[in-house]
Amino acid sequence: MEITMRPNEFTELIHPFKDKVFRLAKRLLISTEEAQDAAQDVMMKLWTKKDQLVQYDNLEAFAMTVTKNHCLDRLKSKQASQLSLVHSNFTEPHVSLDRQLEAEDAVSHVEKMMQNLPGQQRMIVQLRDVEGYEYDEIAQMLDMNETAIRVALSRARKTLRDELIKKTPLWNL
C-alpha cells in the first residue's frame, strides 16, 4: 500500500521553517510580494514531492536549498528580461538631534546596507546572524565549504561595520 501524506500532515511538517523560507526569499528578492510568491512556489515544490519528504534527514536544510535555488533562478530570469534588480541606494547620513530617532533610523539603515551586499554574502548573513544556523548546516544549504562561508561572512560583517562607523562618527569619537 502506498503511503500518502494528508494536507494537514504536510502543513505540520513545513511549519517549523515556513517563516525562514519566506525570510530568505525576502532577503534575496527584497520585494515582499515576490518573496511571498517564491515561498509559496517552494512549498508547492515540496508538496509535489510530499511522499519522499520523510526520507530527508534534514528537511529544513533541503527546503532552504530549494528556496535559494528558486530565488536565484527568479533573479536570473529577471535580469534576462532586462528588469533591474530591486536595489536601494544608501541614504546620506544626516544629523538628528533626537538620539532615539537616530537609532531607529540606523536600524533601517542596516537593512539598506544588507541589500547592497552581494547575493551570496546576503544569504550567509541571513542564515547565520538572523536565523542562527550552524556552519555545517549553512554549508549543506548553500553547497559550499565552511571555510568559504567564514570568509564571505567576515567580509559581509566588516562591510556592515565600516558603513555603520561611517554613519556614526559623532558617537564613536
Added chain:
Amino acid sequence: MEPMKINQLLDKYFEAQTNTAEEAELKAYFSGQKVAEEHLPYQPLFVHFAEQKKMEAPEWKPQRAGKVRPLYRWVSVAAAVVLVAGVSWQQYQSARQQKAEIAYHQAKDALNLLSAHFNNGAKEMQHLQSFEKAVNKIFE
C-alpha cells in the same frame, strides 16, 4: 559585561570566528540596556538581526492554496478531455455523413448510367427478339 570582553568578542565576530554561544552573548548584550558608549555604533546591527528574525510569512494567497489545487487541476484536465473528445466526435460524425452523401451520389450516378445502358441494351434485345422470331418462322 566588561567592555574588554565585548571588544574581544566583537573582534572575533568580525573575523567570523565566534561560535554560536559567543554570538548569543553579543546578541544579549546589545539587546540589553547597558551598552557602553563605545559599542553604540554596532547596536543597530544586532537589533536589526533580532527584528528580522521576528518577521513572519504572510498568509497564503487563496487562489494558490496548495490543498485544493491538485483536485482542481484534475477536474480541469478531465473537463478539457471531455470537451476535446466531444468536439472531435462531432467533427468525425459530420465528416462521416458528408462522405456517406458523396458515396450515395456517386452510387446513384453509377446506377443511372448503368440503367441508361441497360435500357439501350434492352432495346437491342427487342431487335434480337424480332430477329429470333423471324428465324424461328424460317425453321418451322
